[in-house]
Amino acid sequence: GQSLEQPSEVTAVEGAIVQINCTYQTSGFYGLSWYQQHDGGAPTFLSYNGLDGLEETGRFSSFLSRSDSYGYLLLQELQMKDSASYFCVLNSGYSTLTFGKGTMLLVSP
Amino acid sequence: DAGVIQSPRHEVTEMGQEVTLRCKPISGHDYLFWYRQTMMRGLELLIYFNNNVPIDDSGMPEDRFSAKMPNASFSTLKIQPSEPRDSAVYFCASSFSAGGSEQYFGPGTRLTVT
Numbered sequence: 148g149q150s151l152e153q154p155s156e157v158t159a160v161e162g163a164i165v166q167i168n169c170t171y172q173t174s175g176f177y178g179l180s181w182y183q184q185h186d187g188g189a190p191t192f193l194s195y196n197g198l199d200g201l202e203e204t205g206r207f208s209s210f211l212s213r214s215d216s217y218g219y220l221l222l223q224e225l226q227m228k229d230s231a232s233y234f235c236v237l238n239s240g241y242s243t244l245t246f247g248k249g250t251m252l253l254v255s256p
Numbered sequence: 257d258a259g260v261i262q263s264p265r266h267e268v269t270e271m272g273q274e275v276t277l278r279c280k281p282i283s284g285h286d287y288l289f290w291y292r293q294t295m296m297r298g299l300e301l302l303i304y305f306n307n308n309v310p311i312d313d314s315g316m317p318e319d320r321f322s323a324k325m326p327n328a329s330f331s332t333l334k335i336q337p338s339e340p341r342d343s344a345v346y347f348c349a350s351s352f353s354a355g356g357s358e359q360y361f362g363p364g365t366r367l368t369v370t
Binding site: 177178180188189190191192195197234236238243244245246247248249 | 298299300301304312347349357358359360361362363364
C-alpha cells in the first residue's frame with residue numbers, strides 16, 4: 148500500500164519562512180505533488196517533483212529525495228492569504244493521486 | 257474557460273433517497289476524476305475516466321455508488337440509496353494527458369444525508 152505522513156498543523160508569522168515536511172511509503176511512484184486548499188474551497192495544484200531536487204515557483208519551492216522517501220514544501224515571505232491546508236500527494240500512476248491528510252498552516256500578523 | 261463546474265453546490269437529503277451529483281470538466285481535458293473528502297478519511301479518489309471510459313473504480317465504496325460519463329463534457333456520480341455516512345464533500349477534477357500531475361478541481365458538492 149501507500150502512505151504519507153505530514154504534520155497536522157504548522158503556525159508561522161507574516162514574512163517568515165515555513166517548511167512542511169512529508170514522508171511517504173510506496174512500492175513505486177512517478178513523483179510527489181503539493182496541493183493547496185483554502186477552507187471551503189477546492190484543492191489547487193502548487194508544484195510537482197518528478198526528479199530528486201528542488202523545484203521553485205515564485206515564493207514556493209518543493210523538494211524530493213527518493214532515497215530518503217522524503218519531500219518538503221517551502222513557503223517564503225509568508226502572507227496571510229497563505230493560511231490554508233497543504234497536501235502532500237503521491238503520483239503513483241499517470242493519473243492516480245494519493246493525498247496525505249494535509250497540514251493546516253496558520254499565518255498570524 | 258469557466259473551470260470545472262459541479263452541481264448542486266449543496267445537497268441535503270434523507271437517508272434512503274437517491275442523490276445525483278453532476279460535473280462538467282474543462283473543455284479538452286480527457287481525464288475526469290471523482291473524489292470524496294471527509295475529516296476522518298481525507299481526500300479519496302473514488303473513480304476516474306479517460307476519454308469517457310471508466311479506468312479505475314477501486315475507490316468506489318460499495319455498490320450503492322455508481323458513476324457515468326456519457327460524453328466528454330458531462331459526468332454523474334449517483335448514490336442509491338444514500339446513508340448518513342455518505343455525508344462529505346464530493347469533488348470532480350479534470351486533467352489532460354499532456355498536463356502531467358496537475359488536476360483541476362471543481363468547487364465541490366457538500367452532501368448531507370440525514
